[in-house]
Amino acid sequence: MSKLRDALERGDFVVTGEVAPPHGTDMSAMLASVDRLAPYCHAINVTDNQGATLHLSSLAASRAVLDAGSEPIFQQTCRDRNRLALQSDLLAAWTLGLENVLIVTGDDPRGGDHPRAKGVFDLDSTQLLEVARGMNGGVNMNGAALDGGCNFLLGAAAFPEAEPADIQLERALQKVEAGAQFFQTQAVMDVDVFAERAAVLREAGAKVIAGVLLLKSARVIKFINERLAGLMVPEHLAKRIGESMSPLDEAVELAIEQVAALRDVADGVHIMPLGADDALVRIVEGSGLG
Amino acid sequence: MIITKPRDWSRIFANLQSVGAKSVFLMGCGQCATVAKTGGEPELEAAAELLKAEGYEVTGWAVGEVACHLGGTKLETRKRVGDIDAADAVVVLSCGAGVQTVAESVSKPVFPGLESVFLGNVIRAGVFEERCQTCGDCVLDLTAGICPVTTCPKGLLNGPCGGMWDGMCEVLTDRECAHVRIRRRLAEQGRVAVKVVAPKDHSAKLKPGALNLRDRKTPSAGSGS
Numbered sequence A: 001m002s003k004l005r006d007a008l009e010r011g012d013f014v015v016t017g018e019v020a021p022p023h024g025t026d027m028s029a030m031l032a033s034v035d036r037l038a039p040y041c042h043a044i045n046v047t048d049n050q051g052a053t054l055h056l057s058s059l060a061a062s063r064a065v066l067d068a069g070s071e072p073i074f075q076q077t078c079r080d081r082n083r084l085a086l087q088s089d090l091l092a093a094w095t096l097g098l099e100n101v102l103i104v105t106g107d108d109p110r111g112g113d114h115p116r117a118k119g120v121f122d123l124d125s126t127q128l129l130e131v132a133r134g135m136n137g138g139v140n141m142n143g144a145a146l147d148g149g150c151n152f153l154l155g156a157a158a159f160p161e162a163e164p165a166d167i168q169l170e171r172a173l174q175k176v177e178a179g180a181q182f183f184q185t186q187a188v189m190d191v192d193v194f195a196e197r198a199a200v201l202r203e204a205g206a207k208v209i210a211g212v213l214l215l216k217s218a219r220v221i222k223f224i225n226e227r228l229a230g231l232m233v234p235e236h237l238a239k240r241i242g243e244s245m246s247p248l249d250e251a252v253e254l255a256i257e258q259v260a261a262l263r264d265v266a267d268g269v270h271i272m273p274l275g276a277d278d279a280l281v282r283i284v285e286g287s288g289l290g
Numbered sequence B: 001m002i003i004t005k006p007r008d009w010s011r012i013f014a015n016l017q018s019v020g021a022k023s024v025f026l027m028g029c030g031q032c033a034t035v036a037k038t039g040g041e042p043e044l045e046a047a048a049e050l051l052k053a054e055g056y057e058v059t060g061w062a063v064g065e066v067a068c069h070l071g072g073t074k075l076e077t078r079k080r081v082g083d084i085d086a087a088d089a090v091v092v093l094s095c096g097a098g099v100q101t102v103a104e105s106v107s108k109p110v111f112p113g114l115e116s117v118f119l120g121n122v123i124r125a126g127v128f129e130e131r132c133q134t135c136g137d138c139v140l141d142l143t144a145g146i147c148p149v150t151t152c153p154k155g156l157l158n159g160p161c162g163g164m165w166d167g168m169c170e171v172l173t174d175r176e177c178a179h180v181r182i183r184r185r186l187a188e189q190g191r192v193a194v195k196v197v198a199p200k201d202h203s204a205k206l207k208p209g210a211l212n213l214r215d216r217k218t219p220s221a222g223s224g225s
């Protein structure tokens, strides 16, 4: 049984974390990360060739997380596979015991480590959500009955603070329409703006897990602003971290404040500690969620 | 129109060398390649000069009316049969369709002189943009006349993707996101976006495409299937 689904249905404030499969076959570092994070998380996202860079398959890595006794959220991007492969992998995921899926479009290959790759995008994330919902109902995307279906908890990404806001919201509602049961959002920068827009999604029946990004140094903030699509750290936060004597501590403090502010306006937090697993632990404990 | 750009001459010279050609006949196209300024009369003259400077003999050149038109091209090459016979090879400054038509019309080795890059809209003289990829399953009815298959770098039908920032595209950061434009135009026209645009029918874009009007019993009822 999906612990994440149970917790969300109970109305618990959930915590999710994230690990990346290795660029190779040695999963020890990933599993060490999982060991550190799992006691503090309801579930852990296992990314799928994130940033369009080559990693071990999320399918195998998610299963490894499960075998290690933790609950994974299997990520599936539309970039690398056509509709046959996507459905086939979803079926595989279910047989491997993976119950949570996060469906995303994926970054363009030109920004990754294989810039000459063909981006597939046969389906977009909205369409794949609809396909996965159909598979939950026992049919493939053409309506043909499956020999044994699945029952995934379906997740999607949302970017509530991105402008133009009406288009972003319409887009997220479109994903709810297509089957998204929960959202994990882009890192929240302004809780008030987030709250207003998350409310619309929650009213539509989706659970909203707010992204909390550890802004652990001025260098990281610069990287985010210059290189990460769809995210910009506001000046006052950049200043606060940049001018601190101990940026990491300040970033943990900021994250704890954000979690507190998000308690009433979100259904949980997705903490992205950018490799600083201990910081996630400190954030969760500092927020009284441990 | 089909947009072409000059092909690297080193490749063309290598092609000519591969068949030991010393003399060349040049062909252009009076349509697209003329508009694109890649295969009209001035470009053919320049190509002839370049070939001569490299020591090749140019036996002649011709700008056919429509290079991709098989009947017209056969006629054109027949008119120039002497010059073509005198050449060891033919270089065609047209899109790949034209090159193939010429290759079918003459018995000499035929080499492409241009790169065919896309089906383009002429924005103004000399400025071309790709706005359609002839996918065979058009969604412009749902997207306010803006093609996401082509103008969204990821070809997403439902967007914007998560990389959109301030209305701008994640991949082509100097451009507005196609889906932002689509939704704005729909709104301006008081139209509601379709909830979820369905996955494309890629079978509609069967390779190679073929359409035979002569086989059609009722042309107006053409179903596109």
Ligand code: SF4
Residues within 6 Å of the ligand: B131, B132, B133, B134, B135, B136, B137, B138, B139, B140, B147, B148, B149, B150
């Ligand atoms: S949807 Fe297809 S046919 Fe229509 S404009 Fe776009 S590429 Fe061309």
Ligand code: SF4
Residues within 6 Å of the ligand: B151, B152, B153, B154, B155, B156, B159, B160, B161, B162, B163, B164, B165, B168, B169, B170, B171, B172, B176, B177, B178, B179, B180
């Ligand atoms: S930002 Fe818009 S146009 Fe650019 S890749 Fe994403 S959806 Fe496509």
